[in-house]
Structures are given as C-alpha cells and as structure tokens.
Amino acid sequence: xxxxIDEPNAYPKASIDEAKPSADGLDNGEAQQASVGGFxxxxxxxxxxxxxxxxxxxAGSAYRPEWMRRPVAIDNSLDASVPIDSIDCLSEPIRSAxxxxxxxxxxxxxxxxxxxxxxxxxxxxTRPRDFxxxxxxGSGKTLAYLLPALQLLAACKTVALRCIIxxxxxxxxxxxHQVCLRLLAALSEGxxxxxxxxxxxxxxxxxxxxSLEKERHQLVRLMSDGSYRPxxxxxxxxxxxxxxxxxxxxxxSLARLRMLIIDEADRVMxxxxxxxxxxxxxxxxxxxxxxxxxxxxHAKPPHLQKLLLSATLTHNPELLQxxxxxxxxxxxxxxxxxxxxEVSAAPGRLSEFFVQLKPSxxxxxxxxxxxxxxxxxxxxxxxxRESAHRLASLITLFADPRVTCEAVSARLxxxxxxxxxxxFSTGQLSVLxxxxxxxxGMDLPSVDAVVCYDRPASLRTYVHRAGRTARxxxxxxxxxxxxxxxxxxxxxxxxxxxxxxxxVRLHGSKTKRYEARYQTALNRLHExxxxxxxxxxxxxxxxxxxxxxxxxxxxxxxxxKTKEDKSKETTNPQSGMSADEAAEPMEEELKExxxxxSTGKSLKPGIVYLSSVPHxxxxxxxxxxxxxxxxxxxxxxxxxxxxxxxxxxxYSEGWAEFLRRSDAKRCVASLNATEVADKKKPWAGQLWxxxxxxxxxxxxxxxxxxxxxxxRNKRLAMExxxxxxxxxxxxxxxxxxxxxxxxxxxxxxxxxxxxxxxxVEQRRRRERxxxxxxxxxxxxxxxxxTFLAQLLxxxxxxx
Numbered sequence: 001x002x003x004x005i006d007e008p009n010a011y012p013k014a015s016i017d018e019a020k021p022s023a024d025g026l027d028n029g030e031a032q033q034a035s036v037g038g039f040x041x042x043x044x045x046x047x048x049x050x051x052x053x054x055x056x057x058x059a060g061s062a063y064r065p066e067w068m069r070r071p072v073a074i075d076n077s078l079d080a081s082v083p084i085d086s087i088d089c090l091s092e093p094i095r096s097a098x099x100x101x102x103x104x105x106x107x108x109x110x111x112x113x114x115x116x117x118x119x120x121x122x123x124x125x126t127r128p129r130d131f132x133x134x135x136x137x138g139s140g141k142t143l144a145y146l147l148p149a150l151q152l153l154a155a156c157k158t159v160a161l162r163c164i165i166x167x168x169x170x171x172x173x174x175x176x177h178q179v180c181l182r183l184l185a186a187l188s189e190g191x192x193x194x195x196x197x198x199x200x201x202x203x204x205x206x207x208x209x210x211s212l213e214k215e216r217h218q219l220v221r222l223m224s225d226g227s228y229r230p231x232x233x234x235x236x237x238x239x240x241x242x243x244x245x246x247x248x249x250x251x252x253s254l255a256r257l258r259m260l261i262i263d264e265a266d267r268v269m270x271x272x273x274x275x276x277x278x279x280x281x282x283x284x285x286x287x288x289x290x291x292x293x294x295x296x297x298h299a300k301p302p303h304l305q306k307l308l309l310s311a312t313l314t315h316n317p318e319l320l321q322x323x324x325x326x327x328x329x330x331x332x333x334x335x336x337x338x339x340x341x342e343v344s345a346a347p348g349r350l351s352e353f354f355v356q357l358k359p360s361x362x363x364x365x366x367x368x369x370x371x372x373x374x375x376x377x378x379x380x381x382x383x384x385r386e387s388a389h390r391l392a393s394l395i396t397l398f399a400d401p402r403v404t405c406e407a408v409s410a411r412l413x414x415x416x417x418x419x420x421x422x423x424f425s426t427g428q429l430s431v432l433x434x435x436x437x438x439x440x441g442m443d444l445p446s447v448d449a450v451v452c453y454d455r456p457a458s459l460r461t462y463v464h465r466a467g468r469t470a471r472x473x474x475x476x477x478x479x480x481x482x483x484x485x486x487x488x489x490x491x492x493x494x495x496x497x498x499x500x501x502x503x504v505r506l507h508g509s510k511t512k513r514y515e516a517r518y519q520t521a522l523n524r525l526h527e528x529x530x531x532x533x534x535x536x537x538x539x540x541x542x543x544x545x546x547x548x549x550x551x552x553x554x555x556x557x558x559x560x561k562t563k564e565d566k567s568k569e570t571t572n573p574q575s576g577m578s579a580d581e582a583a584e585p586m587e588e589e590l591k592e593x594x595x596x597x598s599t600g601k602s603l604k605p606g607i608v609y610l611s612s613v614p615h616x617x618x619x620x621x622x623x624x625x626x627x628x629x630x631x632x633x634x635x636x637x638x639x640x641x642x643x644x645x646x647x648x649x650x651y652s653e654g655w656a657e658f659l660r661r662s663d664a665k666r667c668v669a670s671l672n673a674t675e676v677a678d679k680k681k682p683w684a685g686q687l688w689x690x691x692x693x694x695x696x697x698x699x700x701x702x703x704x705x706x707x708x709x710x711x712r713n714k715r716l717a718m719e720x721x722x723x724x725x726x727x728x729x730x731x732x733x734x735x736x737x738x739x740x741x742x743x744x745x746x747x748x749x750x751x752x753x754x755x756x757x758x759x760v761e762q763r764r765r766r767e768r769x770x771x772x773x774x775x776x777x778x779x780x781x782x783x784x785x786t787f788l789a790q791l792l793x794x795x796x797x798x799x
Contacts, residue, residue, distance in 0.1 A: 064317060067328050067329060067330055068315055071329075071330035071331065071332045072116075074112050074135055074333040075108040075333070076136060076333045076348065077348050078107055078139065078348065078473040079473070081105035081107055081108070081111075082106050083105050084103065084106055087106065087115065089114065089115045089118045089119070093187055094187065097183055097187040098186075100186040100189070101182055101183065101186055106143070107140035107472075108139070109135040109144050109333065110140050110147070112331060113131065113144045113145075113148075114147050116329065116331075117131060117145075117305075117307070121152060127303045127305075128305040129305070129326060130308075130323075130327065130328040130329070131305075131306075131308070131328065131329050132308045132328055132330045132331070133331045134311070134312075134315075134331070134332040135311065135333045136347050137347065137463065137467020138347055140472070141263070141309045142263070143179075145263070145307050149259055150183060150184070152259070156233070159230050159232070160233065161230055161233065161252070161253065161254065162233055162234070162258050163233065163235070163261065164242070164260050164261070165234070165236045165237070165263065166238070166260070166261065166276075167237075167238060167263050167264060167441070168263075168267040168271065169437055170208065170209070170238060170414070171421075171437065171442060172441040173205065174207060174418075175442060175443060176263070177205045180234070180236065184200070187201070188200050201234060202231060202234070203232065204231075204232040204234070204235050205236050205237070206219075206235060206236070206237035206242065207241055208240075209414055212248060215241075215245065216245065219235070219245065220249065228253070238273075239271065239273040239274070240276070242280075243274035243279055244274075246276070246279050247279070257284065257304060258303060258305060259304070260280075260304055260307070263310070263441060264310050264441055266310045266313055266314055267440060269314075269322070284304065306325060306326075311464065311467060313332075347470040347471070349470050349475040349476065350466065350469065350475075350478060351477045352480075352499065352500075352501045352502070353477065353479050353480070353501060354479070354480040354481075354487070354501050354504070355479055355480070355481050355504050355505070356505070357483070358483070362453060363394055364515070365451075365479075365481060365511070366380055366395065366451055367395065367403060367514055368514070369449055370402060371402060371403065371514070375448040375449045376427065376448055377424065377427065377446055377448050378430065378449050378451060379438075379447050379468050379469070380432065380451040381435070381450070381465045382434075382435060383435070383457070383672075384435065384672070386665065386669040387453070388408075388409055388434055390525075391407070391433050392406055392431075393525055394522065395431055395433075397520075397521035398514075398518065398521045400517070403431060404428065406420045406429055406433070407432075407434065408421065408432065408438065409434060409435050409437065421444070425445055432444075433453075436461060436464075436465070439464040439467075440464055443471060444468060447471075447476060448476065448477070449477045450465055450466055450468050450477070451478075451479045451480075452466075452479065454481075455482055459497045462480070462493070462494070465478070485677070486675075529662070533660070604661050605657050605658060605661070605664075606658045606660065606661035606663065606692065607655055607656070607658075607692075607693045607696045608655070608657075608664050608667060608668055608690055608691070608692055609655055609690070609696075610655070610688075610689065612652070612653065613651040613652070613653065613654050614676055614686040614688075617651065617683055618637075619635050619636075622635055622654065623635055625671075626658075626667055629663055629666055629667035629670065630658045630664070632657065633657035633658065633698075634657045634698060635654065635656045635657070638651060638653045655698075668690045671688040672688060675687055675688075
C-alpha cells in the first residue's frame, strides 16, 4: 500500500545553481574542483539527508502514502442529503426497496461511497480497489456498504458465498442483520422477473446464538453424491465465530468470495480474535486439490475487495498494512487529517458537556436529567458490569414512576438483552445503564442524552459513547461525570482529538428535593447487598456441609465395611460406627480449616490480583489502600529481579486476600482503572490494575513460590559448583606454574616445559593414585592410630 513520493514539496530540493550543468559538460561537483600547482582541491562534502520511511516518524502528510494524503472529503452536515433518484448507479429494484422502507434521500457518506464502490466493479477483468471510510457516528455507514453489496449480489444467478460482513460484537451484528433482512424483504417484493435478478438473496447470521452444528447446516448442505451445496450469499458474523466456521466447516468454500466488509475496523484490528484474517487469507490462497496444466493456465487470482469503516479509523499505515489494501481510497469527514489517530468530527447537532461532581452526587445527576431536565431516554455508560447493575438497582429503588431503569451487559442472555433494548426503544424505560459493549454502532432511536457515568479510558471510547445520540440529523447531548482529579486528564484527552467540551455546574439546590429518597434507596441497596451476601454465604456453607457429609458418609461406609469384614472373625459382628457418628468429627475438622466470621459461619476468601504494582508501593501501603473495602488477610508482592538487591524494591505483581468474596469484588469494581488518589507521592497519577480471580486459592501462590524457590536454590547450587570448579582449576594452574618456575631455576638452560597434553595426563594419574590410595584397605589399616599403637607399643590401645 505504500507508494513512492515524488511530490515537489515532499522533500527539500537542491538549489537551481546546483542543478545546472557546467559549461564544460561536467556536473556541478566536478566543476567546483579546482587544480592548484598540480593538486586538485576537493570541496567539503555534505552528507545527504535520508528519507524517513513512510508511516514512521513525524505525523506530517509527507511521510504517508498517496492515498492517505489525498482523501475524498465527505460533507459532515447531514442536511446535504441527496435524493435516491439522483444516484444513477443504483438499480431500480434497490430504489424501490429503499422507498418501501421509508428512505427517500441518502446521507453524504452514502451518496459519496455507494457510486465509488459500484464504479470499482465496472470491469470484471480488473481487480476492484479497496476503500477506507471514516465518518461520524450516526451518519449512515451501514447503508453505505449494504446498498452496493446487495446490488452486486442481486445480479448473480447462482448461490455462493460472495460477501462477508464482520462486526466486533454480537448485538451490532444482530442489528445489521435486521436492517439487511428488511431490505431483502422489500427487494424480493419489488424485483421484476424481466430484470434478470434473483428474487431472494440468502443472508445468514453467525454470532454464536445457535450451536455450531445448526449454523453449519444454514451455510452448506451435504448432497447424496458427497458434495456440498452452498446455502448463503451473504454472511454477517463476528470475528471469533467466523474463525470457528473456517476451521470446523468442511464444505465452506471461499472460491467466489469477492467482498469483505469490516465495520468498526479499529476495534476488530485491536482484538484480532483467533487470527481470523490470516486464516481467511490462507484459505483464499489455498491451491486446488488436483491441479493441472489447464487449471493453472486459466486460474484467476481472487479479486477480493475490502471495505473498512469506523468513526475512529486509524490513519497509521503500519496498522492498516495487515489488511494488504489494494489501491485503496480514503473517504473521510475529519477536520484534521494529519494526525496519526483519526477521530471523526462530532455530529453537527451534538452538544457535549462535562460535570464536576463527587461520587455520591453522580446518581442524583442521572435522576435530575429525567425529573428536572425532562430527558425521556437517557443512555448511561459505566466502565464495568458490576457498576452498571449496581447503578440500575439504585435508580430502581428510588421508587419514582417517572424514572424506570434497567441494566444491560454481556452477562445477560441474548433474549433478555433484546427484550430490554426493545423496551427502551419503545419508551417504556427512561434510563438504560450499560457497559462499553453497547457503545459500538448500536442505533437506539430517539436517545435524548448520553451520560458517561465513569470517565472513558480513551478518546475512541468517548467518541463511540457520545455517538449513541444525535444520530441521523437529530439533536442530542452528551454529559461526562468527572471527579475533580479527572478533569485535567479529560480535557487534555479531548483537546488531542480536536474536541471542545463545555463545563456545566450542578447547584445543590436542584437536587436537594431528591436527597431524602435517594438516601433511603441507598440504605435499602446496602441492606439488599448484605442480605444477598449472607444468602450466598449460607448457600455456600450448606453446599460445603453437604459435600462434607457425602465425603464423611463414604469414609464411614468404608470403615463399616472393613469392620464388618473383621467382625466376621470375631464374636461381635455389630460393633461398627454409624455414618452420622463418623461424619461429625470430620465436619468439625473441615470447619476448623476455613476462616470464621463473627457469628461463627465459614467464610470464602476472595483473591485480588494486581497485574502491576504502582512504583514506590510496599506491602504496608497496599494494605492501607485496600483495607477500606474489607478485612484483608495475606498480601504478597513479587519482587523484580533487577531491584532485589537495591535499597528501594520494585514489585512486578501481587496478590491480596480478602476474607469475603464480596469485599474483593467491590474493591476491584471501585479501584480498577482508576488513579491512585495520593498526591505528592511517587505513585501519584498511576492507575490501579486489579482483577478478581474466581476459583483461585492462596495455596496456588504458595506452590508457585515454592517452585520458584527450588529453581533458585538449584541455580545457586550450580553456580557454586561451577565457582568451585573454576577455583580448583585456577589453584592447580597456579601450583603447576610455581613448580615449573622451581624446575626452571634448578635445571637452568636444560629445562624443557612439558606439553599441555602430558601435563593433563600427569594430573589425571595423580588423581587416580590418590583415589586408589584412599580406597586401599592396607593403607587404611596403616593410617589407623589404634593399629600403630599396638604395633609399636605392644599395649592395648596405648602408644
């Protein structure tokens, strides 16, 4: 995708005088060489400036490929819509299908991209060019790639997989599938037989909603002769599910695949689940099973066209290089095209604000949006699933009929999630709390306001969150709730993307009337959480008791069987212990191993993993920061090898044990991805990276530490042995050199040093004689002091 830059202003040019040839026909360098007294004076040589590689170094346009430096501009204003009758490239069935679905005009991104994509397929013997589209959220990118794909598929006579649409999340794929089904239904009703178009284009959805076997039956069908018949023209899928079918579907053929569409391409590039694109390329380049000279001569390379679309599409050539774009064309609506990270301009009717609040005031602001400002549909984003469900429970307990709230996240099943989204779209819910899984491409109609309840981690996340409102030319507002320490970082992040956000102040008098009911709801939420924790603890305790009873019953049955076998030989056959008597002491022993609560109930500890420890933190400081969330047990921090011998130690990772699992989960939900609150400390401004480890026990860390200790001891023993061997060899060489010096002084000029091989052989002989002497029984008897005393003194044991 990289092209040579030959622009006049791309690199510094030489002066006009240097470019002119000299009068005698020599170039300028030879003409400047003067001859004085038979000697040639050579001028000072200047080192040439090397060209920087494309896409590396500065973000200026001179270091980028041609297609990135000259994009096709898209009008960001949705008022400049184009009637569908003025788009000549669209066929009449497609126009009638659009009219039947209520579409009379096309947005600028659709009116620009659809003719260009269709024009690239004008000639069948040439490979169509690839496209990269970067447009604002809600500007109509879905129809921008569905219309040309459906028009090209309608001209095909046979069924074969020709188009694949890849989307990052399941909900977005299901939404695109619904839009495609509506267009196909209108297209099949309005298509005429005289046009030569097939009445039905087969579209399949692969997102894991059904089993892999059922989805495979919708893609291919096994015929009686052993061949496979394709059943889909268009496939809408997620990357992971596509990789599963490419690996496990034997009859899936990509021989006629001509279009690959990647929506939300930056998210798909960041994840690269199961290397789905590399697998797709390998299957496309796979040779025929039985090649021949005729098939090799008449084989055509696959003309696969790629379309990348996103509101935050990167313009870094190194990241886009993995898709191997062919003669690409960039369509963008961004205002600043010389940045490496391209963020589309904000929608025209979007108002962006941020509010500085305390954490306890954030739920009150969400309630004030509905009751005070009259927002009927508010979409609220949090950074975690736990925060989303906790906030939804708190707003529900507020007990106001005008404020209805639900939470949606990836943990909910697909039917329930679809039912909640349907209720929010129809106006039955006034507040919908969700995680970032709903921030990509989801088109929820008539969203009045978007609230970023937690600070977004990146500019991309903020753009996609705010893009859920002010869609398709409608008005909307985006509010970001920030603490005081987060304001500066948030402003810097938005200024880097060229966005301006105004500050809104919330006076306490506006929320004072809600504080009493809010406090009541908060107390009820705490009570429900405690009741839920106690119920979970009781259930886990009952489960452990049942498990212990089963174990005790099995052991008592074994004991009874052995005693019965023994009692057959004795006179008392019924002297065994009952199962209940055998189970009681074992239950007591198992209970003693578990931590106890104040009421005597057994607790299940929770382990929190610190993937990175802030620099300067110690075990004591980590305890001080984590202890407010619950009672801590053991804390272990792994010391880095480079800092093990230094005065100040650095830690690479760590584990902290909470006596309650609920405390561990609450700590992770509150501190993860947040800055350390201490100021004027070495760790100020660093982020906590915490994760709750379900099913993890402290013994796992003990085993790991014991294994590492054994490895260190073994390595140390090997190093000591090596050092001893080196010391022994050095001592022998020193003694040998000394003996040679003495022999040289004694013999004088007659001294001849022995060759190296003879010296080694002599040393080995001495070692063998010494070992043999130590093992000789006669020498051992002579060296015995008792034997010498008896031999010389004649006494018994006296010399």
